[in-house]
Amino acid sequence: MYHVRFLKVPYSKCLQYSPKCDSHKKSSTKLYSGKSVTGGKSVDRLQASSATTLTVCSVVTLTTDLGDSFFYGNATLSVSLIASGRSSSKVTNVAQTKAKWKTAMRALPIELDVSIKQLDRIMKHIGADVRFHMRVSISMDSEYKDENQMYVDANGDSLATFLPVTSLGFWFSGAEDPSNRKNAIRNVRYDNDNHRYVSRDIPIGTTSLKLLEETGESVARHLWDSGILLGKLLTLSNQNSDIFLEQLKGSPKPMNILELGCGCGIVGLTLSHVFPQSHVVLTDLDSARNVCERNIALNCTRSSRTSGKIEFSSFDWDSSNNTMEENAKVYDAEWDLVVACDCTYNADSFDILTDVLLKVVSQRTKLLLVHKERHGSEARVFELLKEKNNLQFQWKQQLEPAAAKSRADILVQGGIVN
Structure with missing residues (x-):
């Protein structure tokens, strides 16, 4: 399956000038890195007072979850710039455009022109704490839809193609004081390290998780297909989900749950939602701490159902x-x-994974392995678990849709396949 990702989060490329503001300048004059060039002459940044339009740019790609191949079809990207206040619920659509992904592309630059007068109006309407977000969603040509249908929508009963992705909040420097327009260079600025992350809303049951993942080409702290589909299985109200939960739970008391290789934390957060009284420990290399702890903070304060304890712990x-x-x-x-x-x-x-698994599994433990079948050698993991400690299947569940090639396996000591 394929995901839309930001290779570059939104940034400001240029300010465009109106010839009405200064008749000797051409309308194509642009400001780059604080200076503009017209006819080979440098123009000082203070003349940004004549700017009328700001261009907001980004670069996106469409790849598999592992990033090992690019989407080979044609797709239309809907790009919008929205504004909201951090301390209010006001949301304003600022600008929107369409972009075309074509077969054999590896990256797609996006440009969105925004009126500076409109930015000033939004500042006045929403307030000084306004933050802007770029949102990218996708629709595909019909012949490719069946190959990429995997994501359950908010109603829990239909599938959509791709997950929309949204940048974290940014603002335009200089926009804080519209009266001082000549200093308003309006470069994009981010709070702290927000430029490293993007946001997705992942439907789980009747609600959703707000998940951050890293930008760029690294795969370790991105969302992966099997984690998303497991959340769907765990939270939909149907016979398959009910039977699976029954096999997973085992006893009515709150559980102690350990996740290995948690990445962004989607699976552990879903489990804390499904088993709200449980203690959930998410583990991964320390490089995952920032994104995982941010996701815990985002979701555990949003969900009143999560009354247990969920935490991240560094573990190699x-x-x-x-x-x-x-x-x-x-x-x-x-x-x-x-x-x-x-x-x-x-x-x-x-070998090292199975050794760790066998150290943490006792007679009372159920082991849930969820994986996307990427190569035939993955069966060796289950062989090793059986050879080393007689861990065998208690339950198998194909994750839907079948095109995603993902499966969940519950194993116990001396179990049998049901």
């Missing part, structure tokens, strides 16, 4: 790289459920 499968406290948190606890989602794509890690 190679225990020699961990502190004693990090190892103790994982190995000394008694877990009711251990989860590893999309952790079997790398055959070189099978």
